[in-house]
Each structure stands twice: as C-alpha cells, then as structure tokens.
Amino acid sequence: MSDDAVATDFVREKIRADNESGKYQSRVQTRFPPEPNGYLHIGHAKSICLNFGIAADFDGICKLRFDDTNPETEDQNFVDGIIEDLTWLGFDPDEVVYASDYFDQLYDWAVSLIERGLAYVDDQDAETISDQRGGFTTPGTNSPFRDRSVEENLTLFAGMRDGQFADGEKVLRAKIDMNHENMQMRDPVLYRIRREHHVRTGTDWIIFPTYDWAHGQSDAIEGVTHSICTLEFDSHRPLYDWCLEQLDLPFEAPEQTEFARLNLTHTVTSKRKLKQLVDDGVVDGWDDPRMPTIRGLRRRGYPASAVRSFMDHIGVAKTNSTHDIELLESFVRTELNATALRRMAVLRPLKVVITNWPEGQTDMREAINNPEDDSAGTRQVPFSGELWIEQDDFKLDPPPKYFRLTLGREVRLRAGYFITANDVVTNADGEVIEVHCTYDPETAGGQAPDGRKVKATIHWVSSETAVDASVNLYERLFTDSHPGSGDTDTFSSLNPNAREVVAAKLEPALGEVAPGEVVQFERLGYFAADLDDPSVFHRTVGLKDEWANIQKRQQNQGKQKGQQQKGQQKKKG
C-alpha cells in the first residue's frame, strides 16, 4: 500500500478495518463486473478506478468479470470493446473471467437449494408473479406452486434445463418470505428459460441464472472479499447475503458495499440512454467524441491519466452526486498543458496582407514547441506577406478592453513580427474580408529594439503553405446541466449544435500529426487528430478564456444598467 497517497473513502476505511480484524486473513480481492451489452462510459471508469485502485492499494487482486447471464442483449463486440477500453484506461486485470464459466456450479447449487426445500419451480407467468409480489405496504401472496415436493421440483428443474418447457413457462424461485418488507426477498426468481444464443455457451444452456443468483455466487467462487457496486443494489444486499448463506462456504463470504455512481453535468451516464443516442443517430456511434463513453473520450483526446486523476479527486461516497463536467475538463487541461505540443491553427480565417512585405518572399520563423517543456524543442514556421488570422482577432469597432488588432493598432504575431493594421477591404454586406497591415522588420523574433510594448499576441498561418483541415468543435451534448431532472424529458435538452465543423487553416507541421495525437492550437484549445483520419481534428477542450469572462461581465453590467433605467422609468411613470 502506498504511504503517501492515503485515499480515505468509506470503502477503503472499511477494508482497513477488516484487515485489522483479520477478516479474510487480511486478503483483499475485488472485481469489475460489466455486462457485455454496451460499451464502457465514464461512470464505469469510476468503478474501475475504485476496484482496481483498491486492489493496488492493498496488494490485492482485481479481476475483470463479464456478467453474461442474459443472452438477449450481450455481444462479443462489447466483450472485446470493454477489454480494449479497460486497457486504454491503464488497467490490467489479474484475469478475465465470465459468470457463464460457473453455469455448472450455479446449477448444482440451485439443485442443492431445492433439495433443502429452499427453492421451487413456479409455473405462473411473469405478470401473475408480479401481482402476487404485493406492494410496499401490502404483503405478497404465496404461489400455489410454492409447496411442491422436493422430488417434483428436482424433476421440473431438470426439465427446464433439458428443454421440456417453453421460454417463460416456468421459473425457479427462492423460497424466502412473501411478507418480507424488502421486496427483493419475496421469493425472487433464480432461473429463467431463454432460448437465445449465448456469446460463450452457445446453445448449451437454455436456462440462465438471474443477477441475484449469479453475482454473489460468482464472487464466492473467485474468492472476492469486497464486492463493490452502485447504490441501486443496496436493497439487494440481504438477498446477496441470503444466497451466500445457503452455500455453507468453508471461508468467510464476500461482502457487498455500495457507493454512489458517477453523474456528470450536461450529459448522461446511463447505458440505456447512450444506446438511444446511438440508435437514434443523434451521434455517429459509441465512439463519437460527444459521447461520455470511454471510446468517445479517447477519440476526443482525453488522456487516460486525466480521467484517472479526476476519479481520484472526486472520491467515493454514498451521496448521490452530479459532478460538474468542468472539473473533468480542468484535469484534462492540466495534463495536456504539460504534454501537448503547441501549434498554430486558424479556425475562422480572415485574410491579412502585409503591404510592405517583400514580394514573393517566405521567411522561416522559429517557434517554441512547448513552453512548459524545454525538451520539446522548437520548429520552423513559414511566414509570408499573406496570412490567415482569426476573425475574432480583428475588430473594426473594438469593444472596451479589446486589445487585439484594430485599425491603427500594433500587435505581435506570435513568433513573427509586430504588425499594424492600416486599412480593410469589405464585401457588399460591409463585412471585413481583408485587413491590410504593415510590419516592422526590426521586430523579428517578437521584440521591438526600442522597447515599445504591444498588448496582444495573436496567432497566424501563412496562406500559401497552409494545410486545410476540417475541425470539429464540440459544445455540451445537452444544454440542461441535469438532463431529465424534474419532470423534463432527458432528450428535450439535446443540444443540436453540439458539433460544429469548421474549415480551418493549419501550419504545415500539423499535416504530419499522428492519429490520436493531441496538440494545443495556441490560444484556442487542445485538439486531437482523429484516430482514423488525422486530417480531421476534434476539439478536446478549449483553453480557459479570460476574454470571454470579460465580455460576459460587460454584458451583465449592460443588462443591470438597462434594468435600473427601466426601474427608474417605471418610478417616473
């Protein structure tokens, strides 16, 4: 266990206490148990970091177990994808196992349950069983098949396995208590018949154990000590314990501990809803950079290490919580600030002509690759008399505190020269389509020999050597910070502008970026070259934008002033 990073959450606290009391011989084993019916999302990452993190902290082991007990929705692609995502996140399971590996054992244990009069075969359909379960304040009623003889149950259960009954015709139920205050204990279903092809067992089995019968038993088979799951399984814990108690294990049974799942603002972390986004074509797929899936984040350029530090930071508790997605982004920025190479790219190009630049001449300017990391070195960037700059970096009528380019003002071109804007060319609509500037040859390298200062440094790309690229700019997937909260429909706040594709001009070095590499477009943000087509970039996250805050404040002040004036007018009237 690492001494310095003493993570103190209630789960680790409990494990420490268990270890001190000698429970499980102070052994620690966890597991990450996804169902292979979808890809992993950021919520799973929390569970992964917790389970694998605990194993690492306590010198224990953590296996990846596929909870493949329901053949209906499960798929090999998801199995492969989950392993891939887990690996990318930086975790290496001690073993990859499957609940279906234990079908024989689970069956034998069910038989033993029947033999001891603790389970029975019920002939009723799902609806009837549901009706008989009763309500929160009303007791359930016993099934008419509850008191079948052991022999009959044994025969029927074998018949279920051997295909003598149709799907849904019979189930195996635990015989516990139809009056139990916990609904989970009212004779839960342990086995159902389902003639579906199973990813691993094919057609060998047509009866499948339910989660409740499979999960704790699988934990026990593997020697799991601490079975960590999310809050919604809280009410299953008595059943988890009951199932284990019937086994007469020669060792201490695993114990379930529940923690609060991760929610993030402006997105959803529910497999069902993510699937709907994919199925409805709202996004391009599970790996769309707008998706909070692991593959989505990867394509978007989130470093796995940033995801991990985020998880470390938010901790583990039982409080239902929704984390601000900005917090995640701040970890992404911190990581990328230290590692990403700086490059220049112009997203919304505006032409600049340097009128006093020697006709046809191209200069090579030296630019720093990463001011945070000297070892990243420098590169040469071509400079000429015709450049692209950002439309936002020139204003004919500059608002207060705007200190970028405007007529008559001098600014610095990053790694280039000081330029002064003298004139503009406008189109028929009066929009500026070209800015004419002069440069000061004395300012090569970015400093004026006479010591005069400029307030702004702007980025640029020389037009003749510019590389064209399509850049995807992403906004929040949902405009509502808590989609679906209250009575609102989750998808009603879907942001139709969550992706904007822009035709950008890049400096030549950006034509040689490796797939998946993340660079900083100076002054704009971090951008990831697409995994399949590196001429396409995805905005991972923008830089912090002080200018945007200034503008916001100015707007608010304007509003307040307007309101004050309105108020005064009212008083007068």
Place this chain on the structure above:
RNA sequence: UGGCCGAUAGUUCAGUUGGUAGAACGCCUGGUUUUGGUCCAGGAGGUCGAAGGUUCGAUCCCUUCUCGGCCAGCCA
C-alpha cells in the same frame, strides 16, 4: 403509501474521539508572461437541511420533521 440510503461553500468532497469548519474546481483582484493560456500571490463565498432535546458547549450524540435517491423485471 412501507423500507433502505443520503443532506457540510456555487459544485464535489474532507473534517471535528462534542470546543461553530478545510481542499479542489469555479469566481474575483494583483504580479509574471511572445498564448487574455500556464505559473505565483491574495480575496470573496458556509446560520454544516429544519426544529426540539442532552450538554458548560452540538455541524458531530438523541428525537421528530423536510427534501432528494433507490426498491414492487423472468434486466444488471
């Protein structure tokens, strides 16, 4: 409606064996800076869900209440 779980800065979490509270992110101010980035320094922001009780003293212990989440699948 019954049971279980939860409630501490804007947000998410720490914490106090009972002596009125900290961090991170966000926000604000200043400094540095060839990124309005980074970095550095500082600041604002909390009646610790509410009301009672025990106590010299309660955010912490007790009771009641309020609000939120979960549970009545042959999903997990």
